[in-house]
Amino acid sequence: MKLYQIHTKQKLPISLDQAWDFLTDPNNLKLLTPPEMEMTVLYGTERGMYPGQLIEYSVKPLPFFKTNWVTHITQVKDKEYFVDEQMYGPYATWHHKHFISEIPGGTLMEDIVHYRLPMGILGKMVQPFLVKPKLEEIFRFRESALIKKFGVYTAPSDQSSLKQDILN
Template sequence: MKLYRLQTKQQLPISLEAAWDFLSDPGNLKIITPHYMGFNILGGAERKMYPGQIIQYIVTPVAGIKTKWVTEITHVKDLEYFVDEQRFGPYSLWHHKHFLKEIEGGVEMEDIVDYKLPFGILGQMVHPFLVGPKLKEIFDYREKKLKELFGEFKSRRMRITTK
């Protein structure tokens, strides 16, 4: 069983409160997701994030194939972090931690995504040329959109590893 990890950090020139207000609103996820992915929230995003919240999406990650994705917000600590976990969707495991911390001149966001692909060895074979690059592309887009919305601070760091 291969477990992959994607880790990113990005600094934004905004207050911790402004970053939290934007990122803890599930409705804003559509804004920072590439349009070609056909991201659409079906339900559960009417309120700011809270533990136990179930959010349903439709997303089209590859080749126009629509996929239903259901996540649960499992942990929330105001102004510090929240965690979403896939309950149903394209991954065998998806555990996404979002951390925020105040830094001089703004805020640093850190994302740590631990994920496992379905289909055993076949999933592992497509990771280097399909899944890994697609996730990088999605997080690159998010970085660009956040810079457009809030301004540029410093570039972020991203890496994908295997555990």
């Protein structure tokens, strides 16, 4: 089975603390998921994120296919990263690393997802025209949802070079 990867980055105009609090609350996943996927959190949100946590969702990844998805939070480093792995769901393997770091004027969010598809050769055949485009759509939706919630990141201008230009 082939291992596929998705790698995304997004800059957010919020503090590291705000980003961490929002991104580690599983209840916010519904806000970051396209509505047609009918994401519902079923279990596992009674406490803050911690290693060993199990979170169960109901999700409709395709119009004709609804399933439960159980993720296991395997690693958490406060205000730096967390990792979730699918225990049960639509993929043969799902390993999602979420990184955040402080940047001037905000936070950089980076996601690296490695996944394998079930159904052998059939899974491999649908990857380029069904699975990959759907995952890209989900991450584009998430990007726009975060912009809608927090605004567009704008890099702060370098005041020292601006002052230098004025003096010259």
